[in-house]
Amino acid sequence: MLKPEILNKLRAVVGNSHVLSEPEDMIVYSNDATILSAKPEAVVQPANRDEVAEVVRLAARYNIPVTCRGAATCLSGGTIPLKGGIVLELTRLNQILNIDKVNKIAVVQPGVITFDLITAAGNVGLLYPPDPSSMKESTLGGNVAECAGGPKGVKYGITRDFVLGMEAVLSDGSIIQTGNAVDGDMCGPDWTMLLTGSEGTMAVITSITLRLVPLPAVKKTMMAIYDRLEDAAKTVSVTMAAGIIPTTLELMDNLSIVSVEKYLKIGLPVKAGGLLLIEVDGVLSTVEENARRVSEICKQCGATEVKIAQTPQEAEDLWRARRSINPAFGQVAPCKFAEDATVPRSLVPVLVEKIMSIQEKYDVPIFNMGHAGDGNMHPTIMFDKRNKEQMARAEQALDEVHIVTLELGGTLSGEHGIGCAKAPYLRAETGATGYKIGREIKQAVDPLGILNPGKMFFYEGKLH
Ligand SMILES: Cc1cc2nc3c(=O)[nH]c(=O)nc-3n(C[C@H](O)[C@H](O)[C@H](O)COP(=O)(O)OP(=O)(O)OC[C@H]3O[C@@H](n4cnc5c(N)ncnc54)[C@H](O)[C@@H]3O)c2cc1C
Secondary structure, three states: OOOHHHHHHHHHHHOHHHEEOOHHHHHHOOEOOOOOEOOOOEEEOOOOHHHHHHHHHHHHHHOOOEEEEOOOOOOOOOOOOOOOOEEEEOOOOOOEEEEEOOOOEEEEOOOOEHHHHHHHHHHOOEEOOOOOOOOOOOEHHHHHHHOOOOOOHHHHOOHHHHEEEEEEEOOOOOEEEEEOOOOOOOOOOOHHHHHOOOOOOOOEEEEEEEEOEEOOOEEEEEEEEEOOHHHHHHHHHHHHHOOOOOOEEEEEEHHHHHHHHHHHOOOOOOOOOEEEEEEEEEOHHHHHHHHHHHHHHHHHOOEEEEEEOOOHHHHHHHHHHHHOHHHHHHHOOOEEEEOEOEOOHHHHHHHHHHHHHHHHHHOOOEEOOEEHHHOEEOOEEEEOOOOHHHHHHHHHHHHHHHHHHHHOOOEOEOOOOOOOOOHHHHHHHHHHHHHHHHHHHHHHHOOOOOEOOOOHHHOOOOOO
C-alpha cells in the first residue's frame, strides 16, 4: 500500500476517482492472460500525456515501480506488477487523433482498441494490417509495446512494420518524440524500434504514428481440410516456396477443430487431422489466380477438400472459428502455457512434428496451431495447476518447446513478448553478450529501474 501522502499527490494529478487502492481493486489488476499474478499498491488512470508524465515524475521521486497496462491481454506476464507499486492504466488515452488519407498515416493514443483503428481506417479505404486475434480487446499501446502480430503477418508484416514514430514518457517524466510521419526517417539510430517491443520497460507510450496501406479490392477465404496435420503443415512451406504470398495461412490441429466446434457449433470438420485457413487478397485477377494455385498446392499436399467461402458471412464464420480457439481452451483444461514459438517458414512442418512428439512424451494436451504462414506457431500446453504432477509435466513440455524452437534457428517469441513468463529463456536466445547489452540499454534509459521491473533482461529467477 502506498503512503496516504503519495496517494493524495496522485489524486491531485488524475482526480480522485482515477486512483484505485482498495484491496479488491488490487486483485482485479493483479493478472493478465497468463496464470501469473502479483498485486499492485495502486492503480492510476491518467487522461492525457501530461498526467502520465506527472505520475511518472512522482513515481521516480519516491522510487515506485510503474507497470503500464492496456487491455491486459498479454500472454507473457508483461502486465503483472511483479514489484507492486503503480499500475498505470492507459485506456483513457483512447482517441484516434488523425487519419491522413493522402499520406496513409494514423496518429493514435495508446488506449485505442486495435479493431477500432482497423474499422476507422477501413471506412476511408485504408487498412491497418496487424490483426492479433485479441484485436477486439487489445490496445494499440499494448500492441506496440509487445510488437504484436496476427494472421495477416504473412503478407503484411507485424506491428513494427507499421510504427513510424511515437511520443513517450521516460522514467524521469521527460518526453521523447521518436521517428517521423515521413516514411524512411534516417536520422541516427532508430529509437522508435528501440521502444517497439520494449514491453513497458523503457518508456510509457503516449501517442503512436502508424502506417496504413490501401484496402485490398477483393479477398477470398478458403479452408483446406486434411486427414494428417503434417500434410497441412507441409502445405505452408510448399506454398511459400512456390512464390505465393497469401494474406493468411493459419493452421489448426484436431484438438483446436474439435474444441472450437463444441464451442461454436458451426459445422467444422471434427474428423480432420488438421486444417488451413487461407486468405488471399489484392486485385481480382491476382486473387483468383492465387486462390486457384493455392488450392492446387493444398490438394497436391494431401488436402481432402478445399472449401472457398461463398459469402462474406461464410468467410467471417471461418475467422470466428480461428479467433475462438482461445475461448475454447477452457474445455480441455483450466490452465495454459500459450507459446508463440517461431521458426523459419520452411521448418514449420518440422516444428509441428516435434510438438506432436513433445505432447506424446509428456502426456499433456497441446493445441498445435498458429500463424503458420509466417512460421509463428502457437503450441498451447494445457494443464490443471492444482494437479502438481501434471503441471510439472507441462513445465517440462514447455522447456522442450523452447529448446526445440531455438535449435531450429527460431525465436522464443514471434509476437507475445518475453515479460516474465519467457524471461528464463531469454539469455539462451540472445547469448551472453546480447543479454548484457540488453541490461545496459535498459539501465541507460531507465536508470532508477522503475519501469516494469523484474521483466525481460531484469528477470530475477533462474536463467536457462
Ligand atoms: C485470446 C487472445 C488472443 C491473442 N492473440 C494474439 C495474436 O494473434 N497476436 C499477438 O501478437 N498477440 C496476441 N495475444 C496477446 C496480446 O493480445 C497482445 O500481446 C497485445 O498486444 C496486448 O495488448 P494489451 O492492450 O492487452 O496490452 P497489455 O496486456 O495491457 O500490456 C502488454 C505489455 O505492454 C505494456 N504496455 C501496455 N501499454 C503500454 C504503453 N502505453 N506504453 C508502454 N508499455 C505499455 C505492458 O506493460 C505490458 O508489458 C492474444 C491474447 C489473447 C488473450
